[in-house]
Amino acid sequence: MSSPFHSILLDVFGYAAFRGAQQAIIERVAGGGDALVLMPTGGGKSLCYQIPAIARQQRGLGVTVVVSPLIALMHDQVGALREAGVAAACLNSALSWQEALDVEQGLARGAFTLLYAAPERVLTERFLGLLDDLHARGQLALFAIDEAHCVSQWGHDFRPEYRQLALLGQRYAGVPRIALTATADELTRGDIAQGLQLQAAERFISSFDRPNIRYRLEEKKKEPLQQLLHFIEREHPGDAGVVYCQSRKRVEQTADALCSAGIDALPYHAGLPAELRQTHQDRFLREEGVVMVATIAFGMGIDKPDVRFVAHLDLPKNIESYYQETGRAGRDGLAADAWLVYGLQDVVNQRRMIEGSDASEDFKAVMRGKLDALLALAEATDCRRQRLLAYFGEQSQPCGNCDNCLQPPAVWDGTDAARKLLSTIYRVHAASGLTFGMGHLMDIVRGKGTDKVLQHGHERLSTFGVGAQYSEAQLRAVARQLLSLAALGVQRVATEAGHSFDTLTLTAGSRPVLRGEQQLLLRQSSAATPAKKTRRTGVASAAAQDLDPDAQARFINLKAWRAEVAREHNLPAYVIFHDATLAAIAQRNPQTSAELHDISGMGEKKREAYGDEVLRVCRS
Structure with missing residues (x-):
């Protein structure tokens, strides 16, 4: 039996059935209950508050x-x-x-079903006064707090204003609240519930699995930009994608390199003028095949469905950041890649930022644990997806769609190399009281008589040349693993000239490795996973790959028509219709209005607005 919520889903949004826990969440919130919702990107979070909003407004709330x-x-x-x-x-x-005054007046007279506002706006006395008036008249239906992980100090996008949103529950008793996020481990979930005073809210935790995303993590070579270019040119030519870099300088260098290679790439970081950032974001959302090269300042809440890859040229801070950022790929449910390269310096940089912060020791300990979990994922030899899901408390089987499943890596015993590296650090410090970076330590272990080695007399150390059989790549992998195990520490050292550099030091965790009580099994450094075949069929959309030639021609014409409408409405094309909806239309080839019914993503309003034009394009 169809419920009012099913009717809204079909008539307004054009979908025939709910997915996962959507219906249970909607019934809970529409009925006046609070909810905390964890649902992966692309899982349909917005409908979980939009449908209750429509239902409660229809009931005069x-x-x-x-x-x-x-x-x-x-x-x-x-x-x-x-x-x-x-x-x-x-x-x-x-x-x-x-414009703001017009919206406020519309809000006061009940002209809207949903009103969107930033937390900073919501917390102003002016806005709270508007809400007070609505609440007094019984015209405040629901609060939806999106991107709720921003509440948590343990999250990856902490915003202090979000914690003040607990005021809504205190000030407007009886108005239901729903908090939603795509990313939160158990610690973060608890912090969200406490920060928003939603301890009594019903929790809905969907599977974190995004089976359409292929996870690939590779060791960073000497020229990571060439690795990125090879990845894009061979596997994603002409596709929309996002490339994340840690620094603004690296963003601009990478964008320039991609443009020089003929790739339509744009930079995005907080140091660019606001107008230019907005222009680049609009181009990324509205045009096809644009690659955005960005810091983490870009991407929260980006709804573009056809991002075919997300690449990381630097290691993120933690698994939550990694999951959130890679989740921007493949929102349409079609095949997408999450590609990352990482190296020892990434690990050193992240560890130094943690230790050098002004945070409490408890906070640093949590951040170290989160970084170590990400390093364990990067160095893993078993299924990436299993490890990723396990971090969020979800059990799964090997996925068959990550690099380790598709090409299981060889494993080698790095225990001997680790002991030799740690022993060298000990002897260098004992001889001079100084600490050194990885490059110099490797030269000693491998027996390379560089000017620096000779200058400090380190060729006379008993460990000079003891690891000549190990490559630089192997020793760097050993150091990464030791850092993740807290068997190595990072110390920032300043020179007399005012420069500073990172050095490696022993820790309490070094002792069991030195004594041979702890074994290190490491993935063998190798070339990148062989690329899957590049798809090039003349149709720049994964949604249309399985259409016959006539349907593909209709799809291309429908996309051209959609682009014109999107420009007229100043909206991204996917807001008019998703590619999947256009592909369904192209496949069905409707010739009458009746044949437009039951096409996923085409609700009643859109049939009225665009039905005749869609039929015209198909008939032509």
Whole structure:
């Protein structure tokens, strides 16, 4: 039997059935209960509050306020809701004074079903005054707090303003609240519930698995940019993608290198002028085949469904960051790649940032544990997906769709090499009281008589040349593993000239390795996993790869028509229709209005608005 929620799902959004826990969440929230929702990117989180918002508004309960962190996300979500016939608006700093006033007046008279606002806006006395008035009139239906991991100090995008949103539960008793995120381990979930005072909320934890994403983690070579170019040119020519780098300088260098190679790439980081950042983000969202090279300043809430790859040229801080960032690939459910290269210096940099922060020792300990979990994922020889899901408390079978499953790596015993490296660090420090970086230590272990080695007399150490059989790649892998086990430490040393560099030191954890009480089994350093065959069929969309030639021609024509409509409405093309919807139309080849029914993603309002034009394109 169809429920009112199924009717909204079909008539407004054009979908025939709920996915996963969506229906249970919607029933809980629409019925006035609180909920904490963990659902992977692309899992349909927005519907979990949009459908209750529509249902409660239909029952005369007023407006739903959605707390959202980014202007671009608000704009696109509001645009998509309006396209579906839902009265929605947003309040943000991009509006003029008059535009903001018009929205406030519309809110006061009940003109909207959903209103989006940033946490900073929601917490102002002016906005709270508007909410007070609505609440007094019984016209405040629901609070939806999106990207709720921003509440947690243990999360990867902590924003202090989010913790103040607990005020909503205190000030507006009886108004249900739903907090949603795609990424949170058990510690972060508890912090979200406590920070928002949602301890009594029902928790809905969906599977974190994104089976369409292929996880690939490789050792960083001397020219990581060439590794990236090889990956994109061979496997994703013409595809939309995101490349994450740690520094602004690296972002710009990488974007320039990709452009020089003929790839349509744009830089994005906080140091660029705001207008230029917005222009680049708009191009990425609205055009096809654009690669965004960015720091982590880019990406939260990006809804672009056809991102075919996310690449990391530097190691993220933790698994939550990695999962959140890679989750921006393949939101349409089609095949996508999560590709990462990492090296010893990445590990040293991340460890130094933790130790050099002003945070409490408890906080540092948690951050060290999160970094170590990411290193364990990077160095793993078993299924990547199993390890990733296990971090979030989910058990699974080997996936068959990660680099380790597709090409199991060879393993070697690095215990002897580790003992020789640690012994060298001990003897160098005992001889001079100095500490050195990995490059110099490797030269000693491998017996290379460099000027620096000779200058310090380190060729006379008993460990000089004891590891000549090990390559630099092997010794760097040993050092990474020792760092992840806290059997090596990082110390920042300043020179008289005012420069500084990172050195490696022994820790309490070094002792069991030196004594041979702890074994280190490491993945064998090797070339990258062989690339899968490049797909090039003349149709730049994974959604249309299985269509016959006539249907592909219709798909291309439908995309051209959609692009015109999107430009007219100043919206990304996918807000009008997703590629999957266009592919379904192209395959069905409808000739009458009746044949447009039951096409996924085409609700009643869109059939009314675009049905005749879609039929015209198909008939032509």
